[in-house]
Amino acid sequence: MATDRNAKVTWTGSLMEGSGRIEGVGSGAFGPLDVTCASRAEEPAGRTSPEELIAAAWASCFSMALSHALAGAGTPPERLETSVTVTFQPGEGILKGAIEVVGTVPGVDRETFVEQAEAARTNCPVSMALTGVPEVTVAATLATA
Amino acid sequence: MPRIVRDADVSWEGNLARGEGAITAASSGAFTALPYSLPTRIAAPEGKTSPEELLAAAHGGCFTMSLAGELTGAGTPPGRLDVHCRITMDEVEGQGHLIVHSALDVRARVDGLEPDAFAQAVDAAHKGCSFSSLLRAAGVGIDIETTLEGGD
Numbered sequence: 001m002a003t004d005r006n007a008k009v010t011w012t013g014s015l016m017e018g019s020g021r022i023e024g025v026g027s028g029a030f031g032p033l034d035v036t037c038a039s040r041a042e043e044p045a046g047r048t049s050p051e052e053l054i055a056a057a058w059a060s061c062f063s064m065a066l067s068h069a070l071a072g073a074g075t076p077p078e079r080l081e082t083s084v085t086v087t088f089q090p091g092e093g094i095l096k097g098a099i100e101v102v103g104t105v106p107g108v109d110r111e112t113f114v115e116q117a118e119a120a121r122t123n124c125p126v127s128m129a130l131t132g133v134p135e136v137t138v139a140a141t142l143a144t145a
Numbered sequence: 146m147p148r149i150v151r152d153a154d155v156s157w158e159g160n161l162a163r164g165e166g167a168i169t170a171a172s173s174g175a176f177t178a179l180p181y182s183l184p185t186r187i188a189a190p191e192g193k194t195s196p197e198e199l200l201a202a203a204h205g206g207c208f209t210m211s212l213a214g215e216l217t218g219a220g221t222p223p224g225r226l227d228v229h230c231r232i233t234m235d236e237v238e239g240q241g242h243l244i245v246h247s248a249l250d251v252r253a254r255v256d257g258l259e260p261d262a263f264a265q266a267v268d269a270a271h272k273g274c275s276f277s278s279l280l281r282a283a284g285v286g287i288d289i290e291t292t293l294e295g296g297d
Contacts, residue, residue: 002235002245003187005198009205009230014222015214022206025198027190030176035206039173041149048175050210050276053203055153060168060181061196063157071160080157083171088149093275095148125234126196129244132282 009035022048041090051086051094058126059084062099065124069116070105079104079143097130099138114140168194197232197244204247204276205230211277212270216255219266227252246286254294263293 005027011020015037024031039047059082070077080103087096101117108116117140121127127136150172157166167178185193209228216223233246253263267289271277280287 001187002233003195003197004231004233005190005195005201006229006231007198007202007205009202009209009226009228011209011213011223011226011228013213013224014217015210016217018213018217018222020206020209020213022202025194025202027185027194027198028192029179029190029194029198031202033175033202035210037210040210044151044173044175046173046175048170048173049149049151050203050207051149052151052153052170052172052175053199053206054276055151055172056155056168056170057196057199057203059153059155060166060199063155063166064161064183064186064196067157067159067164068161071162076160076164078158080155082155082157083152084155085150085152088151088275090149093278123241125242125244126200128240129200129283129285130279132279 051088055084055086058097061124061126062120066101066117066120069120070108075105075107077103077105094133096135097133101140102143104143110142113142197234200244201230201232204232207276208249208270208274211274212266215266215269219262221255221258224254224256244285247280249289251289252292252294258293260293267291
């Protein structure tokens with residue numbers, strides 16, 4: 001069954017002097033969030049940006065996929081801590097996604113965890129929508145007890 | 146122009162079906178620890194966001210800025226743009242769940258803008274939007290509906 005999710009964005013004025021707002025999302029979970037050209041390209045100053053939202057989508061999708069794979073192997077995670085860094089070059093586009101995950105996963109050795117993380121990186125729906133990103137890395141480590 | 150780097154953090158606890166995660170905008174702090182789960186990702190959201198909803202906000206935001214840039218560059222900066230983005234995830238036979246579609250509904254109020262020039266700006270914005278480019282490269286369908294309202 002298809003799942004739809006939506007967001008509403010407004011913009012007033014020119015690109016450099018104007019400003020935008022993510023007015024809200026279908027779930028009501030966040031918004032309104034202001035966005036501007038300066039806070040996208042320079043310091044965020046508390047404002048989100050398309051690249052940060054992509055990082056958030058990617059980290060959340062990857063974490064679910066990895067949790068699913070680990071549970072399927074009989075070793076569900078107690079906890080996964082995932083960070084995604086998206087690198088954007090104006091004029092060129094999104095050049096890199098760097099995924100870092102630290103897992104607390106009873107009964108899993110490092111090698112298996114790294115393999116599962118690589119698979120989640122390749123297979124999660126957001127990764128599949130971002131296959132055009134030239135460089136994607138995943139660094140997976142197990143939390144030390 | 147220097148590279149722009151943005152981070153997000155997610156924590157997840159438990160298995161897929163019954164576990165729950167929390168999503169934080171780590172660079173800006175614009176949102177913190179938004180909860181999400183499998184049931185609220187694929188069925189009714191019940192007030193919780195999801196990867197697809199974040200993609201909708203990202204694509205809507207990226208396209209809107211791209212269009213504002215095109216209109217500004219053409220000497221007709223927008224009075225106001227209203228953009229609605231809907232992302233669809235579906236199960237595709239043999240491939241599992243995929244992001245299959247993004248639908249953009251664009252309403253623009255721009256003084257002195259002719260419909261042809263508006264169509265050109267929308268086309269250029271779509272080509273120039275970095276996120277549209279990535280979705281196209283991955284075979285995700287994109288539809289854009291546009292309405293130009295008279296600016297006065």
